[in-house]
């Protein structure tokens with residue numbers, strides 16, 4: 001694979017990042033994952049805008065314009081012949097000479113910019129046919145989940161807890177209400193109404209979430225942005241998650257309780273179709 005590191009396109013085994021990089025030492029960095037369909041980028045403007053917001057919230061300058069970022073994304077997709085999959089982008093606060101909790105001066109310490117691609121079938125996903133099983137776990141992450149930082153240890157542990165419990169993913173619960181999945185936003189559907197937690201510091205503002213809710217409203221579906229409980233989820237007709245790498249993915253059980261008939265529900269299936277169709281058309 002060819003990867004991008006600080007202005008250079010290199011074979012992955014020649015790419016280097018310093019051991020003093022604050023991404024490595026402090027998880028002091030932000031990231032984006034943009035999916036690729038038909039060799040084109042899905043929802044790129046949304047990801048670029050969220051990246052700028054994440055950087056600004058952490059007092060980091062934007063090292064590249066969104067036009068430059070788009071060009072790098074496209075170059076990597078082309079060089080690696082990605083027709084379907086994703087582009088991962090990470091920007092950290094760079095590698096100052098000494099390890100210090102104080103942020104280095106950005107004028108002296110350039111940020112580290114890394115991008116790489118992963119080819120993966122996304123549209124014809126077998127999981128979309130069967131649906132996912134989720135378990136609930138406490139949400140013990142930090143209070144600024146709206147910033148897309150590389151602090152992913154707890155979500156990664158949550159995914160492992162799910163695996164060990166024979167499930168596919170975990171929904172995190174705080175003060176009795178579901179926040180989101182380990183790497184996705186969470187939704188339930190009851191009597192035709194789609195319920196998903198409102199935006200705030202408690203969840204990542206999913207780019208797929210924004211697109212899917214807009215499509216749902218255009219299709220005259222009812223959307224309620226409010227918190228919901230695990231009990232409510234278990235009594236729902238259906239459920240699903242959204243993320244750049246899964247699009248809309250049905251959820252068929254929550255903590256071992258099957259939803260509806262235990263198969264992917266009609267709302268999730270329809271939204272998945274609409275999202276894929278529209279994303280294909282709008283991809284750049």
Ligand code: PLP
Pocket residue numbers: 033180181182183184185203204205206207208209242243244245
């Ligand atoms: N929530 C969390 C915690 C995530 O990590 C992600 C994606 O990685 C999402 C939600 C979904 O965001 P998006 O649709 O922008 O991929």
